[in-house]
Amino acid sequence: xxxxxxIFGSDHAGVDLKSALIDQLKADYKVIDVGPSQKASCxxxxxxxxLCLKVLELQSPGILICGSGIGMSMAANRIRGVRxxxxxxxxxxxxxxxxxxxxxxxxxxxxxxxxLAKSIVQAFLTAGFEGGRHQKRVDLIEEVx
Numbered sequence: 001x002x003x004x005x006x007i008f009g010s011d012h013a014g015v016d017l018k019s020a021l022i023d024q025l026k027a028d029y030k031v032i033d034v035g036p037s038q039k040a041s042c043x044x045x046x047x048x049x050x051l052c053l054k055v056l057e058l059q060s061p062g063i064l065i066c067g068s069g070i071g072m073s074m075a076a077n078r079i080r081g082v083r084x085x086x087x088x089x090x091x092x093x094x095x096x097x098x099x100x101x102x103x104x105x106x107x108x109x110x111x112x113x114x115x116l117a118k119s120i121v122q123a124f125l126t127a128g129f130e131g132g133r134h135q136k137r138v139d140l141i142e143e144v145x
Contacts, residue, residue, distance in 0.1 A: 066109070
């Protein structure tokens, strides 16, 4: 996925990891942060929806972060056109792009450390969709929604 823009969103449990990732990437990418900026308790589906709508509008990848990544991935995958992948390692991130054309990466701040999260993000951003037999499967996902 070659892009110059990355969209970030989190809930209160993902603010710190989101900030660390933005700090790493802002030199090389235009970063859009849909919030929140503080750790006050908030509802993850609100931020998942904001991010996903922006991903679809700009056709740029998104990164969602909550405590486990599970809630964000569940909320994001409710939106037609979004293929959100909860990834715990670099292999999952690369395969989500290569075989599933994932456009949103979900991470859990309480699950992965900053160093691993940075590697996962790099794997996600640098892997490309292989198309071919995988396109048919991605098309079938869109029929289900």
